[in-house]
Amino acid sequence: MKGAKLQSASLRGACISGGRLMEADLRGADLSGIDLQNADLTGANLAGARLQDARLQGSNLSRANLVGADLRGANLCGCRVYGVSAWDVRIDDNEALRRDLIVTPGEQAEVAVDNIEVAQFVYLLLTNPKIRGVIDTVCKKGVLILGRFTAERKAVLDALRDGLRQRGYVPMIFDFDKPEQRDLTETVKTLAGLSRFIIADITNPRSNPLELQATVPDYMVPLVPIIAEREEPFPMFKDLWIKYNWVLDPLEYPDGQTLLKVLDAAIITPALKKHAELLAAKAQDLRTRKVSDYAGE
DSSP states (O other): TTTOTTTTTOOOOOOOOOBBBBOOOOOOBBBBTOOOOOOBOTTOOOOOOOOTBBBBBOOOOOOBBTTTTTTOBBOOOOOOOOOOTTTTTTTOOOOOSSOOOOOOOOSSSOOOOOHHHHHHHHHHHOOHHHHHHHHHHHHEEEEEEEEEGGGGHHHHHHHHHHHHTTTTTTTEEEETSSOOOOOOHHHHHHHHOOSSSSEEOOOOOOSHHHHHHTTTTOOOEEEEEETTTOOOOOTHHHHHHHHTTTTTOOOOOOOOOHHHHHHIIIIIIHHHHHHHHHHHHHHSSSOOOOGGGGGTO
């Protein structure tokens, strides 16, 4: 069935196990419950196809277009997904149905992952050294800046951003005052995981307390809180400061320019020192005790 034109066709429950559907056009087709085990779907167009509960074990999906496809309940174990387009795919959280996805082409040693979205990213890492360099740069030089940067606080944002850039860092700014369509907490957590350290302006907070309480416990990333003089931090901040030693003492500042003058001494140096302490703590061997050590007591 190479190159078959099957747009919007209904193949519900069909058995095409071992079929050859290279470059077939299956856009919008209803393939619910279909048996395509060990089928060759190289280059097939499955954009918007309904593949709920489909059996795709061992099939070759290399360079297939799965944009917008519905894969809920589909069994993808052992599929070859080299070059697959999987944007906006609907898929459930059942990891047992998507194990051992092969991200390399047939002539190369097999590298397998357990997530079709991750498969695209992993292959880019394997084949594109520039992307590896970008990620390495962000993780070493990325600094997340959190705050509500309203008109009166814009000077603080500009001072921090410019000062970090001049020192070779990559500032990533998240402005809580701007409306966002996606979940704020997930966005902040993603950026936090890529950062060398975080600067959080907790002056007059409105949204960031919730994001900090969700992020700080999960990421051992130095957090440098800054706060305008004569302001008080949100009530739960002290709990974060007590529980997690990667939260530094809040730094009071009068204005952005004054803050910039002490950027190295008061923000960057303490953050890097804490980062080194956290790395050293992670590298320690686990200490154990023995009952015999207390036998004489």
